[in-house]
Amino acid sequence: MTRVAIAPDSFKGTLGAAAAAEALAAGWRSVRPDDELLTVPLADGGEGTLEALGHDLPATCWRSAQVTGPDGRPVDAAWLLLPDGTAVVEMARAAGLPLMERPDPLGATTRGLGQLLAAVVADPAVHRVMLTLGGSATTDGGTGALAALGARFLDADGAPLPPGGGALSRLDRVDLAGLVPPPAGGVQCLVDVTAPLLGPLGAAVQFGPQKGADPAQVAELDAALSRLADLLGGDREAPGAGAAGGTAYGFAVCWGAEFVSGAQAVAAAAGLDEALRGAALVVTGEGQFDAQSLRGKVVGDLVERAHRAAVPVAVVAGRVVAAEGLPVTRALSLTDLAGSVDGAMGDPAHWLAVAGEHLAREWSVTT
Incomplete structure (x- = not known):
């Protein structure tokens, strides 16, 4: 044998x-x-990761929550709880491009991802989060998700910004006092790109056109993400920071997430x-x-x-x-x-x- x-x-x-x-x-x-x-079964840390890691797990390991999709319509987003207490969350389930009726590069939001993560970290069985970032519809630096977790992104009048990366050009102040803390075991962002947050190789320029952005909108989004980085700090040049429209950057700065190779992380979790x-x-x-x-x-x-x-x-x-x-x-x-x-x-x-x-x-x- x-x-x-x-x-x-x-x-x-x-x-x-x-x-x-x-x-x-x-x-x-x-x-x-x-x-x-x-x-x-394996995956690169994007769409399909849940199926790869959950193919032989019992139904009790599968969870779901109804959240706000990237264009504001409700969606049911599944997530997976591995036996070791790791929650696997696919960004595409809550903020993926296929969930859009039509592209909206300036207005698409990660809010649903934050709502999903709020449900995940509220589960007492969750010790760590593995967040896969492929297939997103958004370029908002993860601010929609972080706002759903309690952060506040405010304009000069102290009003919360509307959804979408385009609104970040009016960002005046960030308040993280009410942000829900990450799980004790930390957060991994699974990335399969090395793009920094900004510039010709960054989130807006490299991936904005795939999400429907024209050249003027690409420039607007790059400038908006630069405004966000000016206020949040952190490493805007980190390889992978530009993943998922800068969501990797936002979660690294605000939730202490680390960037890991999607292929390597899935292989390790799958027991290859x-x-x-x-x-x-x-x-x-x-x-x-x-x-x-x-x-x-x-x-x-x-x-x-x-x-x-x-x-x-x-x-x-x-x-x-x-x-x-x-x-x-x-x-x-x-x-x-x-x-x-x-x-x-x-x-x-x-x-x-x-x-x-x-x-x-x-x-x-x-x-």
Whole structure:
């Protein structure tokens, strides 16, 4: 009997990581039913993190709260309580771009994220918060969320600012006296970008256009975030401070959050290193595998961990681009198996199962 760890990322746009892991496992099991398979779905700390970490947890670990969405409409936002007391919160569930009926780069708010975090920290079982920052609709420096947690962002007349990053240009004073404290175990912001808060590589310039901002609005938001930084202080140049429209910056300054690699934090929380111990092979996967995959992404972090554990790596991807010379034992393309991109994307679960069968047969021959 062979122990095999199956630890893919999501195949974005087609299949989540948990479903991808199950499909690969089903294919492998059809050829080698006696092997011990450990499914460890992974994520980069953005959308899909809850599913990756909660795929085999009981329903009691899943919680939810109704909050204000980024455009003011109510949304139901789920969060996850891990057995060790870590609350996993996806910003996209409360302030994600897909929740918007239409883009509103100046007015979109993180208020719902703060409402969700208020419910999270009120739970006595929560010791630590892991906050994933991918997929946001906002560029307000996290001020909407912090306001929902008790901070006050005031104009020159002492009135609270309206929602959205555009209003920060009128910011005159910040009052943190009523801010709800973070949990005792602290807060991690999972980031997959190295953007600072401001400037040509910052939150507004780099990501504002993705949220609907035109050039004039990008300049307005950058200036507004600069005004916020002038009043809050903190490290506006910190790599990752610009994540989620500056939400990472706001929570670092006001809640003492630390920035961590999303891929590394999810792998640690999912128990990837434990799954690799004693494994003869690890199978991972993603939408496209190429040299970029090894630079800070899910597959790259997995390859590093597998090499430290002396476990060979097989990669299954929608497309494999120039895998020669990359440090993996096998790279298998779903497009090649299906005969076309459309075929692979039309039924990814089927072709992942086929890939699992192929790898299991190859393993039987090799061993």
